[in-house]
Amino acid sequence: MTQTLTGRRSRRTRTPLPTPPSADALDPDLEVRVATAALGEHPGATVRRVEVDGEGRYAAHLVTWFGQQVVVPVDRDLTVMGWMALAR
Numbered sequence: 001m002t003q004t005l006t007g008r009r010s011r012r013t014r015t016p017l018p019t020p021p022s023a024d025a026l027d028p029d030l031e032v033r034v035a036t037a038a039l040g041e042h043p044g045a046t047v048r049r050v051e052v053d054g055e056g057r058y059a060a061h062l063v064t065w066f067g068q069q070v071v072v073p074v075d076r077d078l079t080v081m082g083w084m085a086l087a088r
Contacts, residue, residue, distance in 0.1 A: 026052055034058045038072035041080045045070070057081075 026034070035047045038060035045062040048069075052058050058074040069086040 026050060026058075033078055034074050035060055037074050037078045037080055038062060038083075041072055041083055042070060 031050045034050050038050075039045060039047070039062070042062055042064055044065040048061040048063060050058060050060050056076055060072045060074060062070050062072060064070060070083050071086065072083045073081045075081055
């Protein structure tokens with residue numbers, strides 16, 4: 001128990017962190033296809049990693065040729081759903 005600013009005691013509960021997908025969630029062939037789809041949107045970029053979320057969508061993390069970090073979401077049909085730049 002911890003004591004709050006009002007002097008009352010409160011019991012803090014910890015919420016568990018979501019578990020990331022396992023490392024073997026993407027087979028190498030699928031990972032290459034996702035990266036290829038993302039690189040079609042950003043030619044010349046470097047792939048840092050490819051992830052899968054809990055809903056089955058993919059995200060390719062890229063670094064463009066001028067150093068901008070971007071995330072390219074790709075759906076199950078390997079269609080690029082846009083991209084977003086990360087803050088430097």
